[in-house]
Amino acid sequence: MIFRTVKLVLLLAFLFLGSGISFANDAFIPKVNAFVTDNSGILSPQEVNALNRRLQSFSDQTSNQIAILITNDIGDYEIADFTIAFGHKNGLGQKDLDNGVAIVIKPKTSISRGQMFIASGYGLEGAIPDAIAKQIVENQFIPHFKQGDYLGGIVSGLNVIEKLCRGEISTDQYKKKYAKKNDGWPVAIIILIIFIYVFFSRVRGAGRYARNNDLPLWIALGMMNSSRQSHRGFFNDFSSGSGGFGGFGGGGFGGGGAGGSW
16 A cells, blocks of 8 residues: 555656646846856855856867856745746756756845755756766855855865766765765655655645636646656747857756755
8 A cells, every 4th residue: 555655656756757837938037148157246256257167168179068047035935946047947957968957056144044946958867867966066055055165065066967978987986985874765865855846846836826816726836847858849938148258058957856955
């Protein structure tokens, strides 16, 4: 009985996992004209410029595109939904490769915890699977963020993400180097937890969309599922093409990724 229930939960989670956010045209999700956008002011202009030059060079060399948004406000969104929608709307990565990475950082304040999320485009989900993205968040980003060192965390995280995207290190090599001694949970349980989280995130997102548009929940869910089949045609309309950095390439995203808080 338990096994059948687990199978049902996994099936439902898989149904929505690849759907992404079907409302990435929400005006609340920003379109950006640089690889790094800091709307919170935690980085200096010189630091932002240095990171932009780095990511522009990385894009020129590999065609992979990494965009970082630092913001104090994600509205009613879950951080995962916001990040995936941000990646969709800006069309990170190349259209035929879907090789973009979206990183959203919500700094900690006196009244709210810090949050971040990494979402990989379809073409990079093999290089940066969800479990590895989770470890990068916990091992590279958050330890620095807890100390108030946001630049250090971003640089530490990019050092690993870029190597994974280039194929300079494999996921197995990363896990051997950074595996935590207390990571003893069975893989199946970890995967099940991730899928359950994604499933209910999709339901919450559909519920919000249903309320805002006066639709029954089942219709909103159906719209999310149908967008999975046509994400390339739908979301590529939102690729960014302005700004001195030359714009993004119109890549697409699934529903995967990982995040954390501090």
